[in-house]
Amino acid sequence: MQSTIIEAIDAVAMQEPNRPAIDVLGQVNTYGELKAASDAIAADLAVRPIAAKTPILVYCDQSFAAIAAFLGCVKAGHAYIPVDTHSPKDRLTMIEDIAKPALVIATVPLPLTLHTPTVTPEQLQATMQDGAAAPAPSLQGGDNFYIIFTSGTTGQPKGVQISLDNLASFVAWMADFNLPTQAKMLAQAPFSFDLSVMSLYPALTAGGCLKVLPKETTADLRQLVTALPDLDVDVWVSTPSFIEMCLLDPTFDAAHHPNLRQLFFCGEELTHKTAARLLDRFPAAELFNTYGPTEATVAVTAVRITQDILARYPRLPIGYAKPDTTLRLIAETAQQEGDRVIGELAIAGPSVSKGYLNRPNKTAAVFTTDRGVQAYRTGDLGYIEDDGLIFYCGRTDFQIKLNGYRIELEEVNHYLNLAPMIRQGVAVPRYNREHKVAALLAYVVPADPTVDPATLTTAIHEHLQGVMMAYMIPSRFEFKDSLPLTQNGKVAIKALIQEVNA
């Protein structure tokens, strides 16, 4: 399996070194440059006194250097942990504490000093140019290839370990979608979000080109619609939320983007409304809804959304399981609801992670084996039709998806309750008609009830921005004298969710 990922990318470099591999808003780097830079990074890592197979934290933007660093780590036998530059400082130190990386590689300056020895952006650039040859490959199929941290309860992120075998299973499946030859694939998601993997390796292993839209562009609607007309991609990969922004541009359609052939969505629910809008704009394109947790390597189900599917299902299916993988309902959770049996979905197959890095208890709680195959309890509720088509119906717990980001309400609550201006606080999702979380609200009992709401909102916002990811911060605060409690004395979150969504 060693050959599957790295050797496939290097093979392109050897046959066609001048082929474009990465295009960041017109700044192009070739496969030859990618091989030279990643070989040199691997050579540098190989002579450092770091233990074999220990992970390396890569603090990165959406750049050529970031991808070269990922491949360099793997070529030296180390998994990489991508941490996006938009992460708060606390998250960086927490990931360092949990992962105990051997080294940090920074493609942009770190916002703080970590304990771990660090390769600075300047040192990295120098290494990338030094022309050193890569060490002999040492990463085995079961070894970690990357580790992506998801949010965790009480502020402790969990590092999902994805092995070379896990990734190879995913990449082989993506090749089955009949992607255009040497596809030009949109790379929009930051590398700490595993949706980015859906473009990264399917493109590079097939001689394709990653068309990067960096966060600086996508965060500003005006910049985005300015960049869109020049974006020449034939395969689109994004969250549904992201393409909704693009739909605001009336020229984002088949007439202006005639090469756009396939669109893949993952990371959050694709609503009927958005899919209908897309088929209207791109009637001849193939539109795929896909589903999967980070713990099972990006995505494990897919279905092409056609006019026929739109006509048949008001809430869209998430697809059929990939051929090497089984999805089933966990028996003890299955319940008859009307003419359907709904239960918690479990995934078993070769792309299921071995578990969370250095968190045996968390791993044991959700990972198991099913007839000898690695399996994961998703916490997602669903039902499966007789022909194997799978539908998602919500969460078993208080985890939500907002704008493609996985958020555990308990984690938001944890930070709310640590804020000095809050006596007690609880995050409450507001759902729209399409069953999507439209907004995250917070019900708060202020520490000082005499402060006016606007001042308090501003103060809480400023405080939370320093300690938590921007996407987790509630958009609106409702101030109360007290919060409703359950019989056990806990905040009655379910009652609040019902109140907000009444």
Add this chain to the structure above:
Amino acid sequence: MDNIKQTVFDLLKDLTGTDFSANPDENLFATGTLDSMDTVQLLLGLQDELGITVPVSEFDRSEWETPNKIAAKAASLQ
């Protein structure tokens, strides 16, 4: 105009969970009610419901910051 206002209130209610018909001059951005993703949803909703196209490249947030301003802007684009 009343139709447009009602459409704006309905869209905002669906997005934020709050009925703004009693507070049509609340600044939705200053209070953190609308973030950029909500704004996208609001504009897409106006596109669908009223058949207007918002020139995003000229989008000026100050012209869209209250329910009343949104309704006025939408009417001017019809």
